[in-house]
Amino acid sequence: MKLAFAVPLLLTLPLMGCGGGSSGSTFTTDMCQELSSDTFSCTTMLQDITTVTQQTVATLKTDLTQLDTAIATYCSALDANVLPAAKTQFTSTLATVQQLEVMQFDVIDSARDNFYNWPLNDTCKVDLQIATDPNQNITEVATGRRGLNAVEYILFEEDTLASCATSYTAVQNWISENDVTARKNARCSYALEVMADLVDRSILLANELSNQDLAGQPGTLQAAANSISDALFYVDKQTKDAKLINVLPQTGEADFKATSLESQFAHISKEHMQNNLLGARAIFTANDQTGLEDYLIAAGQESLAIEMLAALDAASANLDSIVGDFYTAVSNATDQAACINSTTYAADDSDIIKLCALQKNIKTFTDLLKEDFVMVLKFTKPAAADGDND
Numbered sequence: 001m002k003l004a005f006a007v008p009l010l011l012t013l014p015l016m017g018c019g020g021g022s023s024g025s026t027f028t029t030d031m032c033q034e035l036s037s038d039t040f041s042c043t044t045m046l047q048d049i050t051t052v053t054q055q056t057v058a059t060l061k062t063d064l065t066q067l068d069t070a071i072a073t074y075c076s077a078l079d080a081n082v083l084p085a086a087k088t089q090f091t092s093t094l095a096t097v098q099q100l101e102v103m104q105f106d107v108i109d110s111a112r113d114n115f116y117n118w119p120l121n122d123t124c125k126v127d128l129q130i131a132t133d134p135n136q137n138i139t140e141v142a143t144g145r146r147g148l149n150a151v152e153y154i155l156f157e158e159d160t161l162a163s164c165a166t167s168y169t170a171v172q173n174w175i176s177e178n179d180v181t182a183r184k185n186a187r188c189s190y191a192l193e194v195m196a197d198l199v200d201r202s203i204l205l206a207n208e209l210s211n212q213d214l215a216g217q218p219g220t221l222q223a224a225a226n227s228i229s230d231a232l233f234y235v236d237k238q239t240k241d242a243k244l245i246n247v248l249p250q251t252g253e254a255d256f257k258a259t260s261l262e263s264q265f266a267h268i269s270k271e272h273m274q275n276n277l278l279g280a281r282a283i284f285t286a287n288d289q290t291g292l293e294d295y296l297i298a299a300g301q302e303s304l305a306i307e308m309l310a311a312l313d314a315a316s317a318n319l320d321s322i323v324g325d326f327y328t329a330v331s332n333a334t335d336q337a338a339c340i341n342s343t344t345y346a347a348d349d350s351d352i353i354k355l356c357a358l359q360k361n362i363k364t365f366t367d368l369l370k371e372d373f374v375m376v377l378k379f380t381k382p383a384a385a386d387g388d389n390d
Contacts, residue, residue, distance in 0.1 A: 029220075029222070030220040030221055030222045031222050031299075031377065031378050032045075032220070032221040032222040032224075032225045032295065032377075033220065033221045033222070035295070035298040035299060036298075037298065039298070040290070040294055040295070040297070040298035041290065042215070042221045042222075042225065042295070043215040043221065044289075044290045045225070045286065045290040045291060045292070045294060045295060046214040046215045046221065046224055046225065046228075047213075047214075047215065048286035048287075048289035048290045048291060049214075049228055049283060049286050049291060049292075050209070050212050050213075050214055051286070051289070052103070052282050052283060052286055052287050052289075053100075053103045053108060053209060053212075054206070054209045054210065054212070055287075056096060056099055056100050056103065056279075056282070057100070057108070057202065057205055057206050057209050058206055059096050060093070060096045060097065060100060060115075060202055060205075061199075061202040061203060061205075061206050063089070063092055063093035063096050064093060064195070064198050064199050064202050065199055066089050066092075066093075067086070067089045067090055067092075067093045067151075067195065068192070068195040068196065068198075068199055070085050070086040070089040070090075071086050071151070071155070071188070071191055071192060071195055072192060073085070073086070074086045074188070075185075075188035075189070075191070075192060078181065078184055078185065078188070083155070086155055087155055087156065087266070090148075090151065090152065090155055090156075090266065091266065091268055091271065093148065094116075094148065094152075094263075094266075094268065094271070094272065094275075095271060095275045096275075097115060097116050097148060097275075098271070098272045098273075098274075098275035098276050098279065099275045099276070099278050099279030099282065100112075100115075100279065101116070101234055101238070101275075101276060101279060102231060102232060102234045102235060102276055102279035102280045102282075102283060103231055103279060103282075103283060104231045104234060105227040105228050105230065105231040106212060106214065106227060107205065107208045107209060107212065108205070108209075109231070111201065111205050111208075113143045113147070114143060114147065114197075114198075114201050115147055115148060115198060115201065115202075116147055116148045116149060117143045117144060117147050117149055118149055118262055119242065119262070120143065120144050121144050121147070121149030121150070122144040122145065123149075123150075123153045123157075123161060123164065123264075124161065124163065124164035124167050124168065124171070125142070125144055125145045126145050126146075126150045126153055126154070126190075127160045127161070127164040127165075127168070127171045127174075128145075128164070128168050128170060128171055129141060129145045129146075129190070130174070130186050130187060130190045131168070131170050131171045131173070131174035132170050132174075134186060134189065134190050134193070138193050138194060138196070138197045139197065146194045146197065147194065147198070148198065150190075150191070150194050151191050151194055151195065152263070152265050152266050153265055154187045154188070154190065154191045155191070155265075155266075156265035156266045157265050158184075159180060159183060159184070160175060160183060160187075214227075214228075222378070225292075225295065225377070225379070226379045226380055228283060228292065229292070229373075229374065229377070229379045230379075230380075230382055231283065232280055232283060232284070232292075232369060233369065233370075233381075233382050233384075233385050234276065234280075235276060235277070235280050235362065235365065235366055235369070236366040236369060236370060236385055237382075237384055237385065238276075239273055239276045239277070239362060240359070240362045240363060240366055242262075243261075243262050243269065243272070243273060243276075244273070244355075244358060244359055244362065245359060246260050247260045247261055247326075247330055248330075248339055248355070248356055248359065249336040249339055249340060250340065251336075251340070252336050252337060252340070254336065255336075256330050256331075256333040256334075256336075256339075256352075257330070258327055258330040258331040261326055261327055261330060263326075263327075264327075267325045267326070267327040267328075268325070269325070269326040269327065270319060270322055270325055270326050273319060273358075274316065274319050274320075277312055277315055277316050277319070278316075280312060280365075281309070281312050284308065284309065284312070285309070292377075293305045293308075293309065295377060296308075296373070296376060296377065299376050299377060301372075301376045304368065304372050304373065304376060307368060308365060308368050308369070308373065311361070311364040311365035311368060312365055314361050314364065315358065315361040315362045315364075315365060318345065318354060318357060318358045318361045319358065321345065321347065321354050322351045322354045322355060322358075323351055324351050326355065328351075329350075329351040329352045329355055330352065330355070332352070333352040335352075338353065338356070339352065339353070339356035340356070342356035342357045343357060343360045344357055344360070345357040370385050
């Protein structure tokens with residue numbers, strides 16, 4: 001859908017982190033307040049979307065506590081029969097995190113990297129930390145060596161990667177001085193240090209959010225709403241570009257890149273993407289309360305709201321049609337031309353064809369987000385949203 005009328009372009013601001021944005025934007029007029037009426041309240045919208053984030057963080061706090069317990073149970077005996085329960089809880093926890101990825105505004109934006117820092121995580125630095133200084137104050141450890149990325153590596157990779165020993169003499173020496181059981185115990189101990197920190201941070205974040213009042217902050221209501229809009233652009237630059245386009249060939253000379261997939265050890269990249277879309281829908285609709293969808297309707301663009309939700313649903317259905325995991329599909333793929341030409345899919349198509357068609361489905365939503373949505377609501381747009389992968 002292209003709007004039939006012109007709307008002045010606004011200055012763009014840089015995209016903060018992976019999904020944050022221009023929460024510091026200033027507006028000479030407060031369109032969100034001006035459109036408030038008996039049927040739409042900008043203040044209520046901000047409160048209802050805040051409630052969504054509060055509920056998501058509350059779920060994360062519970063998930064992390066349960067994951068901490070599950071890992072402790074496994075590590076106490078290194079019982080392989082108990083490990084699947086810890087892995088299952090990890091997957092559940094990451095589902096919540098991936099929904100929160102699309103909610104990176106205000107305090108969530110500043111806290112994000114402490115919980116999850118893909119693509120800046122470094123597995124070999126995790127091993128280096130364990131080998132050289134496992135007892136360092138965890139809050140002083142670089143984010144790439146801790147967080148849920150480190151936990152995934154420890155839970156889903158049985159031992160230190162050979163490449164890590166090759167990269168660091170300290171890791172090589174640590175391996176030679178410790179047998180497999182000793183290394184597993186050390187990695188387990190470190191995972192529990194990381195988990196204790198994550199549980200503490202989730203409690204702090206939940207407390208911060210309990211006092212959050214976007215409508216009561218300095219600045220206009222439009223600026224507060226704009227910060228939420230910026231967070232939605234995670235779907236564009238991360239879900240679509242970094243997690244999908246960067247993995248699939250865009251020209252006949254390019255390769256399929258399984259090593260660029262988000263979840264290298266748990267192989268739950270598909271689930272991550274599904275939850276990104278669920279998070280986007282939760283913010284857009286405020287879980288069927290007053291959300292950005294209602295702001296569009298107040299602006300006279302109900303058809304655009306319907307179209308954006310339909311695009312999210314189509315992408316989710318595309319993901320649901322994929323039977324296996326992304327890693328297997330991408331690792332076994334060889335036909336670049338078939339992938340590049342896949343804009344639709346059928347039920348009996350291979351997973352890789354469905355995955356390649358997913359580009360088109362997600363792009364339908366992000367094109368509406370970047371063009372009609374921001375113009376109608378007169379939001380600024382993160383500068384990174386106009387990158388080369390469009």
